[in-house]
Amino acid sequence: MKKLLYSFILIFCSITIAQAGGDPIKKFYRKYKKKDQVFNITLPGVLTRTCVGIASLFVHDKEARAGLKLARKAKGIRVLVDEGQQVSKAAGKALIRDLRQKGNMEQLVAIKDDGNYTVIMGKINGKKIKKIVVINFSEDQFTMVAIKSRLKMKHINKMLKALQRKSRKEKAKHKKKTVEKKKEPMA
């Protein structure tokens, strides 16, 4: 019985370690987060949802609430900013390669201009955006932002509709004021 229990614990630990080791973002983040002049922040999903939950108690604007609903879809955020040239170009490119090969992510956009190189990688499952990683290299800085989410296009469209309604209301108000000013008798 004891042997069986130890075997289960060993298998469980191996699987956990293998999965953690297998995630290229986690691996990269752990490697560089404690280096000099590297800024890092991890926001677990629970914290994001809690903060959004608290904020929604004080926010009554419909459009802002639509934005908060969108923020609730983030399951976790990791940010790594290197200003001390700890992350070499080769390491950054290796990360992109690993994200593609081991992380099953695909390159959505790549833009290179004036020494700045930005890549956006994504893991999209049907219509669900499961993970987005934005990587930026420049002469003196490396930035990585990784977001896990449960976002779907319909959520983004809902928020855009809310912004559209707000924009139309403001335009209508502005138009009404302009018309009223014109109607006022000339002095």
Added chain:
Amino acid sequence: MKKIFVLCSLICFLSSSVFAQNDAINRYFEAQLENEIFSSVYVSPKLIEIVSEIDIQALDEGLDDGELKRNEAAIIEEVLKQLKGLMVLRTEVEPMKHYKEILGEFAKQNADFDLLLSVRDEGNHVKIWTETTPDNTIQELLLLVGGEDEMIMLSLTGNIDLKKISKLAGNIDIDGIEYLENLDKTEQ
């Protein structure tokens, strides 16, 4: 048996020649990604698919001042649904040298591309090629601009409608796309 073998080899050779044409441009593009003198933009089919799901009218009115008319937003949505990818390569260093290099690469392969437009305008050489399927659908558009100031190579893939692309060109801020604005007149 010999005849079947020869026929299969011929089919493989021909299909690889067709793919090789697109590959030549792709290879050149990938080779220049490492070259510091080039700026580049690559937009994948996946991202275009995602963006095509966005309500363009709502995006325009929600984030900007709502400059798009309703029919323009509808055209943009239609075009995005048909596009498969976008690549842009640009340099200001020895632009005519790189322009001729790309022309040379392009001319090497026995292409299914047809020259749609060739213009020389104020020192700029502009060439546009298209690759059409047997049912006259344009599946790739290649724009090449070479001048004193810059060289631009732009490749659009998908089911391309020239009239709609020329309307879209006015609303997108990507280097080189302004040369596509008058395409619909060319088709006439």
